[in-house]
Amino acid sequence: MSAKPTLSVIAPVYNEAGNINELHRRVSEVLDTTGEPWEFILVNDGSYDGSAEEMRALQAGDPRVRVINFARNFGHQNAVTAGTDYAHGDAVVIIDADLQDPPEVILQLLDKWREGYHVVYAVRSERKGESWFKKFTAKLFYRLIYRIAEIDIPVDTGDFRLMDRRVVDALKSMPEHNRFIRGMTSWVGFRQTGVYYVRQERHVGETKYPLRKMLRFALDAITGFSYFPLQITIYVSLVLALLAVLAVPVVAFLRLSGSTLQFEGQATTLVVVLLMSSFQLFFFFIMGQYVARIYDEVRQRPLYIVSEVWEDSPEQSPAVAAETGATESDHASAAS
Numbered sequence: 001m002s003a004k005p006t007l008s009v010i011a012p013v014y015n016e017a018g019n020i021n022e023l024h025r026r027v028s029e030v031l032d033t034t035g036e037p038w039e040f041i042l043v044n045d046g047s048y049d050g051s052a053e054e055m056r057a058l059q060a061g062d063p064r065v066r067v068i069n070f071a072r073n074f075g076h077q078n079a080v081t082a083g084t085d086y087a088h089g090d091a092v093v094i095i096d097a098d099l100q101d102p103p104e105v106i107l108q109l110l111d112k113w114r115e116g117y118h119v120v121y122a123v124r125s126e127r128k129g130e131s132w133f134k135k136f137t138a139k140l141f142y143r144l145i146y147r148i149a150e151i152d153i154p155v156d157t158g159d160f161r162l163m164d165r166r167v168v169d170a171l172k173s174m175p176e177h178n179r180f181i182r183g184m185t186s187w188v189g190f191r192q193t194g195v196y197y198v199r200q201e202r203h204v205g206e207t208k209y210p211l212r213k214m215l216r217f218a219l220d221a222i223t224g225f226s227y228f229p230l231q232i233t234i235y236v237s238l239v240l241a242l243l244a245v246l247a248v249p250v251v252a253f254l255r256l257s258g259s260t261l262q263f264e265g266q267a268t269t270l271v272v273v274l275l276m277s278s279f280q281l282f283f284f285f286i287m288g289q290y291v292a293r294i295y296d297e298v299r300q301r302p303l304y305i306v307s308e309v310w311e312d313s314p315e316q317s318p319a320v321a322a323e324t325g326a327t328e329s330d331h332a333s334a335a336s
Helices: 020-032 051-061 076-086 103-114 132-148 165-172 181-187 211-225 228-257 266-299 318-324
Strands: 007-013 038-044 065-070 091-094 119-127 157-164 192-199 306-311 333-335
Touching: 007 020, 007 076, 020 038, 020 051, 020 103, 038 051, 038 076, 051 065, 051 306, 065 076, 076 091, 076 157, 076 165, 076 181, 091 103, 091 165, 103 119, 103 157, 103 192, 119 181, 157 165, 157 181, 165 181, 228 266
Parallel strands: 007 038, 007 091, 038 065, 119 192, 306 333
Antiparallel strands: 065 306, 091 157, 119 157
16 A cells, blocks of 8 residues: 555454455445545454455455454454554444445445544344344343443444544543443544445355344443443332331231231242342352453453554554554565
């Protein structure tokens, strides 16, 4: 790349063979219409299905393509983070490699950026090719996090968005481990707006977010931007205390009146004990999630390890190595 790119497009890749060439074709067609210099950063998040070979061939034929190879799978959010660490553009776009987010929407994001907005997020007005369960749980999650988070996180938005260089630099100063990029971009502030689009079906392949990963992602989002799970314990304890206070005169009255509706017997005691134990274990779990995140931060391990970079002109920013905790040897580049 001879000129500094105006726009950087980042796509995390995990077993997306069959999507990569089509993604590059459509991204190239869209960005070429802008007349601005651009770069396309593919972050190989430990793929083993032939995606690496496709990206290597793609980079060899297009010097605007850069491939960041992870030493293993570090997860989608860390792959996005690596892309922003390596991006040189004045504006940075995050897009998934499965083509559910149409590259053509990038032009709408750019228009809003040129109007002066620093974050332009894409809002899903419709989700094609997804099960009712996926749509229902996604809708529930977005509205839940919107209600309990301490910041306003737009509903029905994913990571598909454009960020100004100032926003990217702000994110690079936040090396937290359990990352929720869309929440972090809301937290930093600046001028933000959204554009609506229809999310398409996957081009090929299967989703990389099964139920287990979705639940973990939801936990990261909730514990990263809300204290509500911890605060709810006080409300539950107050309700239980109120019930106990009300139960004392009721039980006393029933005993004195000789009513047969008395709360006695071993079965009743066991039910009450099991109910209270379940509440206690649930709240221990919630506290454990926050403690685990503290433990992740204290260890100060790097967010990711880069094994190799494929690019036309190998350049390594010292800031990247400092933020990720990696050494220069971790970022060895292979010139095409």
